Amino acid sequence: xxxxxxxxxxxxxxxxxxxxxxxxxxxxxxxxxxxxxxxxxxxxxxxxxxxxxxxxxxxxxxxxxxxxxxxxxxxxxxxxxxxxxxxxxxxxxxxxxxxxxxxxxxxxxxxxxxxxxxxxxxxxxxxxxxxxxxxxxxxxxxxxxxxxxxxxxxxxxxxxxxxxxxxxxxxxxxxxxxxxxxxxxxxxxxxxxxxxxxxxxxxxxxxxxxxxxxxxxxxxxxxxxxxxxxxxxxxxxxxxxxxxxxxxxxxxxxxxxxxxxxxxxxxxxxxxxxxxxxxxxxxxxxxxxxxxxxxxxxxxxx
Amino acid sequence: xxxxxxxxxxxxxxxxxxxxxxxxxxxxxxxxxxxxxxxxxxxxxxxxxxxxxxxxxxxxxxxxxxxxxxxxxxxxxxxxxxxxxxxxxxxxxxxxxxxxxxxxxxxxxxxxxxxxxxxxxxxxxxxxxxxxxxxxxxxxxxxxxxxxxxxxxxxxxxxxxxxxxxxxxxxxxxxxxxxxxxxxxxxxxxxxxxxxxxxxxxxxxxxxxxxxxxxxxxxxxxxxxxxxxxxxxxxxxxxxxxxxxxxxxxxxxxxxxxxxxxxxxxxxxxxxxxxxxxxxxxxxxxxxxxxxxxxxxxxxxxxxxxxxxxxxxxxxxxxxxxxxxxxxxxxxxxxxxxxxxxxxxxxxxxxxxxxxxxxxxxxxxxxxxxxxxxxxxxxxxxxxxxxxxxxxxxxxxxxxxxxxxxxxxxxxx
Numbered sequence: 149x150x151x152x153x154x155x156x157x158x159x160x161x162x163x164x165x166x167x168x169x170x171x172x173x174x175x176x177x178x179x180x181x182x183x184x185x186x187x188x189x190x191x192x193x194x195x196x197x198x199x200x201x202x203x204x205x206x207x208x209x210x211x212x213x214x215x216x217x218x219x220x221x222x223x224x225x226x227x228x229x230x231x232x233x234x235x236x237x238x239x240x241x242x243x244x245x246x247x248x249x250x251x252x253x254x255x256x257x258x259x260x261x262x263x264x265x266x267x268x269x270x271x272x273x274x275x276x277x278x279x280x281x282x283x284x285x286x287x288x289x290x291x292x293x294x295x296x297x298x299x300x301x302x303x304x305x306x307x308x309x310x311x312x313x314x315x316x317x318x319x320x321x322x323x324x325x326x327x328x329x330x331x332x333x334x335x336x337x338x339x340x341x342x343x344x345x346x347x348x349x350x351x352x353x354x355x356x357x358x359x360x361x362x363x364x365x366x367x368x369x370x371x372x373x374x375x376x377x378x379x380x381x382x383x384x385x386x387x388x389x390x391x392x393x394x395x396x397x398x399x400x401x402x403x404x405x406x407x408x409x410x411x412x413x414x415x416x417x418x419x420x421x422x423x424x425x426x427x428x429x430x431x432x433x434x435x436x437x438x439x440x441x442x443x444x445x446x447x448x449x450x
Numbered sequence: 451x452x453x454x455x456x457x458x459x460x461x462x463x464x465x466x467x468x469x470x471x472x473x474x475x476x477x478x479x480x481x482x483x484x485x486x487x488x489x490x491x492x493x494x495x496x497x498x499x500x501x502x503x504x505x506x507x508x509x510x511x512x513x514x515x516x517x518x519x520x521x522x523x524x525x526x527x528x529x530x531x532x533x534x535x536x537x538x539x540x541x542x543x544x545x546x547x548x549x550x551x552x553x554x555x556x557x558x559x560x561x562x563x564x565x566x567x568x569x570x571x572x573x574x575x576x577x578x579x580x581x582x583x584x585x586x587x588x589x590x591x592x593x594x595x596x597x598x599x600x601x602x603x604x605x606x607x608x609x610x611x612x613x614x615x616x617x618x619x620x621x622x623x624x625x626x627x628x629x630x631x632x633x634x635x636x637x638x639x640x641x642x643x644x645x646x647x648x649x650x651x652x653x654x655x656x657x658x659x660x661x662x663x664x665x666x667x668x669x670x671x672x673x674x675x676x677x678x679x680x681x682x683x684x685x686x687x688x689x690x691x692x693x694x695x696x697x698x699x700x701x702x703x704x705x706x707x708x709x710x711x712x713x714x715x716x717x718x719x720x721x722x723x724x725x726x727x728x729x730x731x732x733x734x735x736x737x738x739x740x741x742x743x744x745x746x747x748x749x750x751x752x753x754x755x756x757x758x759x760x761x762x763x764x765x766x767x768x769x770x771x772x773x774x775x776x777x778x779x780x781x782x783x784x785x786x787x788x789x790x791x792x793x794x795x796x797x798x799x800x801x802x803x804x805x806x807x808x809x810x811x812x813x814x815x816x817x818x819x820x821x822x823x824x825x826x827x828x829x830x831x832x833x834x835x836x837x838x839x840x841x842x843x844x845x846x847x848x849x850x851x852x853x854x855x856x857x858x859x860x861x862x863x
Contacts, residue, residue, distance in 0.1 A: 247675075
C-alpha cells in the first residue's frame with residue numbers, strides 16, 4: 149500500500165491565549181479527495197498553514213509524501229488561500245508567470261501553461277488586465293490557476309468555491325475531478341459542507357481545534373443510519389405537532405424534513421401522515437454532513 | 451538565489467512601471483531646474499535696470515569714492531547705479547530728496563556726510579528696501595570707500611590701496627592629497643543628504659510593500675514557495691534598485707542639462723584633484739547605508755498593521771541616521787578621537803561617520819575594512835530579523851504587538 153500523501157500525527161498548535169489545533173490526526177491516501185470541514189474558527193486554516201510550512205506545530209508531526217515535512221516538498225504542493233491571495237496591481241498573466249516561476253517553472257513554461265489555463269477558464273481576454281479590474285469570481289479563477297500551474301501532486305484549497313456563481317463552480321469542480329483522475333490528491337477546507345459533500349471520498353470534521361469525526365463519507369453516513377424522512381404531502385399537517393416519533397423537523401409548507409426520535413418506527417409515522425393528508429413522497433434518506441455535524445457537536449458541547 | 455532574483459525582478463518592474471515613479475522621476479528635476487533657472491533669469495533681467503541714487507557727502511572726493519565702489523559691485527547687485535553727488539547736507543535738502551524719492555524722480559539717496567562716516571552710521575532712504583543684496587553691496591561700498599579715503603589721507607597711493615583691500619586666500623593642504631579639507635568634507639554632507647532623502651522616500655516604499663503583502667493573503671501563497679528570508683532580501687534589494695535607478699536617471703539628466711555649470715565649477719576648483727577613492731567609498735557607504743536603513747523599514751513594515759502606525763514609528767528607524775548626521779560635526783573637528791573611532795564602527799552610524807573620517811584624515815585600512823564588514827553583517831542580520839518578524843507577525847492580524855510580544859516572537863521559530 150502506498151504511503152499516504154498527507155499524514156498528521158497528533159498535531160497541536162496553540163497561540164498566545166488559545167489552542168487553535170489540538171491533537172489532530174488524519175491521513176489522506178494518494179489520488180483521493182479529502183475534506184477538512186468545520187465552522188468558522190474551527191482551526192482549518194491553522195491546520196493548512198502547518199501543512200505548507202508557514203507555521204510549525206508545537207507538538208506532533210506533519211508528513212507529506214511519506215516523509216516528515218521539509219520545504220522541498222512545497223514544489224509538489226499547490227495552495228489556494230482563502231481569497232485575496234494575489235497582487236492587485238499586477239497583470240493577470242505576469243502574475244501567473246511569477247507565481248509559476250517561484251515554484252520552479254521556467255518563465256516560458258509558466259507563460260505557456262498560464263495561457264492554456266486562461267483559455268480553458270474563459271480568462272484569455274483578461275490576461276493583460278490588472279487583477280484589481282477583475283470581478284471577485286474571476287480573481288478566484290486566477291488564484292485557482294496559480295495553484296495548479298506547476299502540476300502539483302497535492303492540491304490544497306481553502307474555501308475554493310467562495311464567491312463563484314454556479315456555472316463557474318461547476319467548471320472548477322470538473323477541473324478538480326479531472327485532476328483526481330490524473331492521480332493527484334486534493335484537500336479541501338471549507339465550512340460549506342453541502343458544497344463538497346458529494347466530491348469528497350473522506351472527511352475530517354473539526355470543531356474548536358478538535359477532531360469530531362473522521363473517515364470515509366460512506367462509512368460515516370452508514371453509521372448514522374437512515375433516520376431522516378423527507379415527506380411531500382397535501383392536507384393536514386398536524387401530525388408534526390406533539391409527536392413522540394419526531395425529534396425535530398424543518399417545515400417548508402407542503403414539504404417537510406423530519407428527524408426521527410431514537411428508536412422510532414418510520415412505518416408508524418407514514419400511517420399517521422396518510423391518515424390526514426395525501427402523501428406524494430415519503431423517502432428515508434441519509435443525513436447530510438451538516439446534520440451529522442450539528443448532531444455530534446451538539447452532543448459533545450452538552 | 452534564483453528565488454531572491456525572481457522577487458527582485460518582480461518588485462523592480464512593478465515599481466518602475468508605476469505612474470508615481472515616472473511622475474517623480476520627471477517632476478522633481480523639473481522643479482529643481484525651474485528653481486535654479488527662474489532666479490537666475492530674474493537676476494539677469496534686473497541687470498538692465500539703472501538705479502538712480504543721490505549720495506549726500508561733505509566732499510566731492512567722498513562722493514566719487516562711493517560711486518566708483520558701487521560701480522565695481524554692479525555685478526553683485528545685478529544692476530547699474532547712476533550716482534549724483536550732492537554736497538548740500540542740510541535738513542531742507544534731506545526733505546527735498548525724500549520728496550524726490552517719494553515722487554519717483556530718485557530711487558534712493560545715501561546720507562554719507564563726514565559726520566555720518568565718522569560715526570560709522572550711514573542711512574540709505576529708498577522706496578524699495580527689501581533687496582537684501584543691495585543692502586549688502588551698499589554697506590560694502592561705503593565701508594571700502596571710507597577705508598580708501600582714510601588711506602589716501604595717510605599718503606598711500608590708489609594702486610596700493612586697492613591691493614591692500616584684496617582678500618588673502620588660505621589653501622589648506624594635507625601631506626599626501628592635494629585637496630583642501632574644506633572641500634573634502636563637503637562630500638560627507640552630500641552623502642548624508644542623499645542618504646537621508648533616499649532612505650526617507652524608498653524606506654517608506656519598502657515598508658508599504660511589506661505591509662501590502664502582509665495584509666493580503668499573497669504572503670501565504672508566497673511563503674508556500676519561498677522562505678521569508680528570500681522574500682525580504684528580494685524586496686529590499688528590489689526597491690533599493692528602484693531608488694538607485696531614479697538617482698541614476700537624475701544624475702544623467704543633471705550631467706546633460708547642468709554640463710556647462712559643472713564645467714564652470716571645475717574651473718573654480720582647478721588644481722583640486724578628487725582622488726578616485728573618494729568616489730568609490732562614496733558609492734560603497736551610500737549603498738550599504740541605504741540597504742541597512744531600507745531593511746530597517748522592512749522590519750517596521752513587518753511589525754505594524756497600517757501605514758499610519760508605520761509612519762508614527764518611523765522616527766525609531768530614522769533616529770540613528772539623524773544622530774549620525776549631528777555627530778558629523780564632532781567627527782569633523784576631531785577625526786582621531788576615541789569617540790570618533792567607536793562611533794564610526796557602529797554600523798548604523800558608519801556610512802556617514804567612517805566616510806567623514808576617510809575624507810578628513812584617513813584612518814588605518816583595518817578600521818575601514820572592519821566598519822564595512824560590520825555593516826554588511828548587520829544588513830544580513832537585519833534581513834534575517836525582518837524575515838523572522840514577518841513570518842510570525844503575519845499570524846497576528848489587527849493588533850500591534852507589545853514589546854514583550856516582539857521579544858517572544860524573536861525567540862520563537
